[in-house]
Amino acid sequence: MSEYVICPYCGHQNAREEEHNIDMKKYGKTCFSCDSCDKLFTLRDDGDGEFVSN
Numbered sequence: 001m002s003e004y005v006i007c008p009y010c011g012h013q014n015a016r017e018e019e020h021n022i023d024m025k026k027y028g029k030t031c032f033s034c035d036s037c038d039k040l041f042t043l044r045d046d047g048d049g050e051f052v053s054n
């Protein structure tokens with residue numbers, strides 16, 4: 001697991017919080033609100049690695 005998640009809109013590195021890791025374990029996905037551009041994106045894990053979708 002990486003420590004940062006890159007925003008797909010602006011490329012900002014958003015810090016990954018404990019709540020994100022909990023969501024990933026529970027639901028296989030978690031939502032981020034970018035610190036830089038305020039847009040929402042989703043980090044998912046389909047069992048074959050994590051990826052960002054918007």
Ligand SMILES: [Zn+2]
Pocket residue numbers: 007008009010011012034035036037038039
């Ligand atoms: Zn952004």
